[in-house]
Amino acid sequence: xxxxxxxxxRFITLWRIIKSGMQNLVRNARLxxxxxxxxxxxxxxxxxxxxxxxxxxxxxxxxxxxxDVSVYIKDSVDEKKRDSLIAEIKNISNVKSVxxxxxxxxxxxYKKANENNIELLLAISQTDNPLPASLRIKPVDINKIDEIxxxxxxxxxxxxxxxxxxxxxxxxxxxxxxxGATRFFQKAGLVAAVVFASISMLIIFNTIQMAIFNRxxxxxxxxxxxxxxxxxxxxxxxxxxxxxxxxxxIAVSIGYSLxxxxxxxxxxxSVGILDIKFANEYFLNHYxxxxxxxxxxxxxxxxxSSFIATRRYLKFKTSK
Amino acid sequence: MILLDRVTKIYNRTNTALDRVTLHxxxxxxxxxxxxxxxxxSTLLKLLTKxxxxxxxxxxxxxxxxxxxxxSDIPMIRRKIGVVFQDFKLLPNKNVFENxxxxxxxxxxxxxxxxxxxxxxxxxxxxxxxxxxxxxELSGGERQRVAIARAVVRQPKILIxxxxxxxxxxxxxxxxxxxxxxxxxxxxTVLLTTHNQNIVNKLRRRVITIDDGRVVSDRxxxxxxxxxxxxxxxxxx
Numbered sequence: 001x002x003x004x005x006x007x008x009x010r011f012i013t014l015w016r017i018i019k020s021g022m023q024n025l026v027r028n029a030r031l032x033x034x035x036x037x038x039x040x041x042x043x044x045x046x047x048x049x050x051x052x053x054x055x056x057x058x059x060x061x062x063x064x065x066x067x068d069v070s071v072y073i074k075d076s077v078d079e080k081k082r083d084s085l086i087a088e089i090k091n092i093s094n095v096k097s098v099x100x101x102x103x104x105x106x107x108x109x110y111k112k113a114n115e116n117n118i119e120l121l122l123a124i125s126q127t128d129n130p131l132p133a134s135l136r137i138k139p140v141d142i143n144k145i146d147e148i149x150x151x152x153x154x155x156x157x158x159x160x161x162x163x164x165x166x167x168x169x170x171x172x173x174x175x176x177x178x179x180g181a182t183r184f185f186q187k188a189g190l191v192a193a194v195v196f197a198s199i200s201m202l203i204i205f206n207t208i209q210m211a212i213f214n215r216x217x218x219x220x221x222x223x224x225x226x227x228x229x230x231x232x233x234x235x236x237x238x239x240x241x242x243x244x245x246x247x248x249x250i251a252v253s254i255g256y257s258l259x260x261x262x263x264x265x266x267x268x269x270s271v272g273i274l275d276i277k278f279a280n281e282y283f284l285n286h287y288x289x290x291x292x293x294x295x296x297x298x299x300x301x302x303x304x305s306s307f308i309a310t311r312r313y314l315k316f317k318t319s320k
Numbered sequence: 321m322i323l324l325d326r327v328t329k330i331y332n333r334t335n336t337a338l339d340r341v342t343l344h345x346x347x348x349x350x351x352x353x354x355x356x357x358x359x360x361x362s363t364l365l366k367l368l369t370k371x372x373x374x375x376x377x378x379x380x381x382x383x384x385x386x387x388x389x390x391x392s393d394i395p396m397i398r399r400k401i402g403v404v405f406q407d408f409k410l411l412p413n414k415n416v417f418e419n420x421x422x423x424x425x426x427x428x429x430x431x432x433x434x435x436x437x438x439x440x441x442x443x444x445x446x447x448x449x450x451x452x453x454x455x456x457e458l459s460g461g462e463r464q465r466v467a468i469a470r471a472v473v474r475q476p477k478i479l480i481x482x483x484x485x486x487x488x489x490x491x492x493x494x495x496x497x498x499x500x501x502x503x504x505x506x507x508x509t510v511l512l513t514t515h516n517q518n519i520v521n522k523l524r525r526r527v528i529t530i531d532d533g534r535v536v537s538d539r540x541x542x543x544x545x546x547x548x549x550x551x552x553x554x555x556x557x
Binding site: 008009010012013016147217218220222223224225226228229231293 | 369371390394395396397399403409410411422423425426427428429430431470557
């Protein structure tokens, strides 16, 4: 047999294994549907955890960015004193940045925030600028704000301030909530994915065990006719890999449809703490990554479980 | 072609299936193996197809020393030896053509070769025109012919027929034997086991008699004479 012919034979055999695997999938329709359904749930959970995780992280970053400590400065503090105060604050290790907001800037911002309240604007324009200048301190870590707090509350610093320091307290609570939710979803997602992946594997395992049992005569005949291990085993593995591929495509399609429906249904763009709009954008921007990851996960689940099942239930050894 | 040297097969302490069997079969020979049920005929054939391993002794077939073969070589051996079984072992959901084609598919033949070869072999066994029939639509004799076609389609050097006529009436049985002779004339070594006295007497070939795991006689141009001994001694335990 020439090398070319052997190569050709290998190709034909591979093609036959794949074809036979696909035929088995159709032939075992009922079992296939069960295996695929559980696999869709598994991959759906993986997809949901993935999106929820990305969305919460994004919300968290956005909120963290907004958190700051505002120190209001008396009008009597001169430029020199102010600059040395800024320098001192910058020396605190947990400080990311310090922005100086002058009286004029503060007034502009205030006017902008209340541009519809004409009476208020009128009242302000008739007096001197009532707003103090301030320093906006952004912390590196929002959970370690105490150091900054201790500094601004020192009596000599306190003496320079016109008002009580503001800590964006309400936002902090929201941040804690979201950070907690993120941790919860990461853990719950992981546990659910592992549990359902195991269930998928067990179901595929059973599906193959039943298929081998149903076809034991045929498999024995093929073996007697000289079929190689892979010729008999291959179709079962191909079948399970197809479960994974089909499930991944369906899971992503379901995810896509749900996202589209949810985005158009909720005008507010966020339900509770879940930012649907961002989740949808993230999903669309990472479409291919998500699809290939789920395909990969589905293929691995299918291949591993069928590999173990065929190893266990197909006997290839000669009896001694 | 086939060489067995003091081959022993012990299943367990109370069951010795073969006891130091030595025999030699030349290429292109037609050999009949007779013996009552449980004498060790089936075990002998299973050793040749490597469904079983001998407990001791040497088996060399077509120059291949079975001791030196790995489990992964078994498919290669089975593709070189055609086997026909008493219960046909056809796939019920495949038609005649597909059943025969399976043997070629397993060996990696291309579709073109398969479409070319299968009809020729079906013609040899007299099943031209039955390609599309399912095994359930065929008579016992026809089913066995499908099985023979499947066994010889890869042109093996050796054809093992394990009681191929066991489930057939005399007329169909003899047709099957004639097909085996035809295949033998083409140059294939044929090993036939049978209980059928008429067939053995009619064929006048080399007859090897196995009893209680031993070769008790090996005669050329022989008739069926397994009943030389009293029947009681052949019944095991």
